Amino acid sequence: MVVTEYELKPQNFPRFPLDWSEIFGRKAKIVVEVGFGNGEFLTELARRHPEKDFVGFELSITSFVKAQKKFKRYNLKNVRLVKVDARFGLRELFPDSSVEKVYINFPCPWPKKRHEDRRITSYDFLQTLSAVLEMDGTVEFATDEEWYAREVLDTFESSEYFVVDVFEENFRRDVETRYERKWKSQGKKTYLIVARKVKSGIVKRLMEGENNMAHSVFEGNVTWEKLKELEGKVFKDENKIFVVKKVYRDNDYLLKVISTDEGGFQQMYYLNLSGRDGKWVLIFKEGRNMKVRVDADACIGCGVCENLCPDVFQLGDDGKAKVLQPETDLPCAKDAADSCPTGAISVEE
Ligand SMILES: C[S@@+](CC[C@H](N)C(=O)[O-])C[C@H]1O[C@@H](n2cnc3c(N)ncnc32)[C@H](O)[C@@H]1O
Incomplete structure (x- = not known):
């Protein structure tokens, strides 16, 4: 079963930032998770808090497939996923003072000096958080790396927009994440920081206004x-x-x-x-002409391609994807190739 109904494509909306009460069909508190991984944390939060609405950002397509299956299992109505860099998404898609809480659970720490720009906790991201969080809204940040925890603590403490309410070693919350379990089972220490917004910052949005795409x-x-x-x-x-x-x-x-x-x-x-x-x-x-191929040995029959592009792909009796149109100009063929979790689909333009 492949579920795609929880994905929100920003390009399909007429204006930015988005009107979330229109998307969810009600006015409710908004909670965001950055890098939701296999989606189990987001699923649990959405189940436990039907009165709130949840938005998850991820870059991994496999994570998207796994998380949506979980949401469907519980028939969740209060969650949406967006496949963009969370730093961009939080800035462009949320109006000022619209988010109650942002979770950042075990992000990659990017330990090398030359990669420090890739850390999700960059100065620019803090600036975005200082704008989109409501007053007294919180950021909850968890990591297994002490140096990273101390760096993030220092960044929040030296910011005029936040105060740090919690800095805890080997913390416990009601809901665990997959990576949290993994590090704890290996005997690693874990760190939790909860920072609260006390002053509003200003952020410059690049796409504000009419969607000019x-x-x-x-x-x-x-x-x-x-x-x-x-x-x-x-x-x-x-x-x-x-x-x-x-x-x-x-x-x-x-x-x-x-x-x-x-x-x-x-x-x-x-x-x-x-x-x-x-x-x-x-x-x-x-429209561009493309040659499409499926490597049957690599195909695991997950059905992502059939779901995204049924005119070009179909799962055969052997459970593998078949190509119905080896030459096509349908743009969804490219989406299917990009989304194939094993890379079994190739598209030549
Ligand atoms: C180490 S995993 C942690 C997953 C999950 N939060 C957990 O604790 O089990 C980090 C996740 O963040 C995602 N990620 C990394 N950078 C991101 C970004 N800029 N925006 C959204 N997601 C991102 C990765 O794809 C990956 O799934």
């Missing part, structure tokens, strides 16, 4: 049946002719369009249509 934003009633009726229809606009060749759907709708101008020049592209509650965002996607 969007071609158009509109309101109205769009249905699969109505879109399907567009297949084969021809539209004229000044000196161009457009034909809607095919309409696809997964989480969004995709219209394959061919346009021809007076000189006979043809172009193929996709229109990605996504929306909710009557608000729709239309984005152009260029």
Whole structure:
């Protein structure tokens, strides 16, 4: 079973930062987890606090697949996941003073000097937290590295925006994370810091305002049946002719369009249509011809590709992925290759 319904794609929204009460359909406290790993901590929090809404950031696709399965098992309604760097996501997707709490559990410490910019706890990230957290909102940071804990403690203590309420060695919380269990079972020490916001900071957002990736934003009633009726229809606009060749759907709708101008020049592209509650965002996607292959030995039959791109992939009777269109221009083929946890899918452009 592959579940994708909890993933939120920022590019499909008309404005930034996002209106989370619209996304969750209610006004509730928002809690964020940075780098949710296999999702067990986030699942437990969301189960124990149905009155709050939860947002997780991760970069690993495998983590996305595992976490969403857990959410589905408990039919959770109060959690969404975003596949972007949390430093970027917290800054661009959350308005000022909108987050009650941010958990950062056992992030990679990036111990080498030349990698220190990669640490999630950089100065810039603290600045973001000082803006997006509500007053008295907290950051909970856990690590197994003493030097890292002391560095983060020092950063919070020397910041005018935070006070440190907790610095604890070998802490215990109601819910453990996978890495916490791992380090504890190896007899390693663990450290917890809880820092509370006492002053609001200012952060400069790069994408604030209209989503300028969007071609158009509109309101109205769009249905699969109505879109399907567009297949084969021809539209004229000044000196161009457009034909809607095919309409696809997964989480969004995709219209394959061919346009021809007076000189006979043809172009193929996709229109990605996504929306909710009557608000729709239309984005152009260029079509490119790709050769798709599946390495059957590497395929574990997880079904991610079939779920993301059913017109190109299908799980066969042997439980392995089969390619239905070895040459395709469907952009979801690339998504499937990027998301394949074993790298069994290759796409050549
Ligand atoms: C060591 S694991 C810890 C996982 C989990 N929090 C736990 O305690 O079991 C760190 C996780 O953070 C994710 N990660 C690293 N940098 C990130 C970033 N900038 N934004 C979001 N997630 C990130 C990694 O993909 C990885 O899954």
